[in-house]
Amino acid sequence: MSDSLILTNARIVTIDSVISGSLEVHCGKIVSVDRGNTSLPGAIDLDGDYLIAGMVELHTDNMEKHFTPRPGVTWPPLSAAIAHDVQVIGAGITTVYDALSIGDIMQDSSRMRQLDEMAQTIQVGRKNQVLRADHYLHMRCELSFEGVVDLFRPFCHNPLVRLVSVMDHAPGQRQFLDVGKYREYYQGKYHFSDTQMDAFIARHHRSSEMFSDTYRGQIVALCREHALPMASHDDATPEHIDQAAQSGMVISEFPTTMAAAAAAREKGLNILMGAPNVVRGMSHSGNVSARDLAANDCLDIISSDYFPGSLLQAAFAMHRQMKGISLPQAIAMATRNPARAVGLNDRGEIAAGKRADLVRVREVGDLPVVGAVWTQGRRM
Structure with missing residues (x-):
């Protein structure tokens, strides 16, 4: 399991909204979801793709x-x-x-x-x-x-x-x-x-x-x-x-x-x-x-x-x-x-304290396509 993961420049689908922002994971759990991009070293730029819960x-x-x-x-x-x-x-x-x-x-x-x-x-x-x-x-x-x-x-x-x-x-x-x-x-x-x-x-x-x-x-x-x-x-x-x-x-x-x-x-x-x-x-x-x-x-x-x-x-x-x-x-x-x-x-939602099961999604025309998957913060 990866100790930490930072994802940025994502359209994050939370339980009640879609926000443009960043997400940080530590020890398999989501520790923060923030609006706006981050310049922290090691952050992965999702190029504006959607990020949903696994x-x-x-x-x-x-x-x-x-x-x-x-x-x-x-x-x-x-x-x-x-x-x-x-x-x-x-x-x-x-x-x-x-x-x-x-x-x-x-x-x-x-x-x-x-x-x-x-x-x-x-x-x-x-x-x-x-x-x-x-x-x-x-x-x-x-x-x-x-x-x-x-x-x-x-x-x-x-x-x-x-x-x-x-x-x-x-x-x-x-x-x-x-x-x-x-x-x-x-x-x-x-x-x-x-x-x-x-x-x-x-x-x-x-x-x-x-x-x-x-x-x-x-x-x-x-x-x-x-x-x-x-x-x-x-x-x-x-x-x-x-x-x-x-x-x-x-x-x-x-x-x-x-x-x-x-x-x-x-x-x-x-x-x-x-x-x-x-x-x-x-x-x-x-x-x-x-x-x-x-x-x-x-x-x-x-x-x-x-x-x-x-x-x-x-x-x-x-x-x-x-x-x-x-x-x-x-x-x-x-x-x-x-x-x-x-x-x-x-699990099942993007929120602090939840398992970092995450899916990067981009749309090709009308078709949503999986770009990357993480389970407990670990890239699959």
Whole structure:
């Protein structure tokens, strides 16, 4: 870790304003943020580029793609984790909650075969200090998967597990209210015939009816016992939000309707949506637009989900393309808001006393580009 760092001639995005000024770091923490430039020796001139807090990513399955880069191909685990980490840090994400699926719609999927290995590899990478971002684990529990509770139980004792979400991807509800979209998505992904798709749908209806309600209660009880923050997933109705609030969940991930998001706002849940949805202006599943939620003050957190580079792009797009959203407000959706939602109060904003996780950003046309990244004052 670098003992000191001075950055100057920057447009510094604080929590409530953008100031032209300088910033000083000592022993991994920000010690001062000042208006105006400094002539102190060793100061790095940022040439008027933006300086934002390192982004905090709460839900990305990007690592899975590196462990299985093609169907039937598995990559050496530590190499895969490092490749994922490089992509994340290059996107300006300095804290990442790697989302690992416990249970899947396919019984013998690669994500299930590699579950323990992926979790262990993050521990190995941290121990050997080969990961640039600060990695934690987000366990995604598929409630319709038989045995998910037994699979989840050992992870309750893993100190890297910092968030747990519960989900049910059965057709006709939540993410896939439109069964036609469900057919389109999974037939495209797995190349099912119509007959195979019919059987697939029927099987998942049965497993959801058999397991979801029981498993939900058991996983919630385990999370409460181990003080693990919880998130609901793909809420579609106010009733889903009521269930989440009663369970003590702190985040509503990817609500699929305006009604659900409005109910989440009323109940005090943090509302998380996908940055790809913001960039594209629409959901790939045909659900509510994240931009519509933002325009109605029903969006707190953005997540890169499946494309790390979307996080920074979405924040700048909201500010540049939507009325009434300042740059500090937009950046906070990728920095302070996710950090606060999961209790990481030492990071996520540029202020004295906070971790010196910092990202230099310049705009090329309408595209924000990462120019440099520091974690705890150390250049990555």
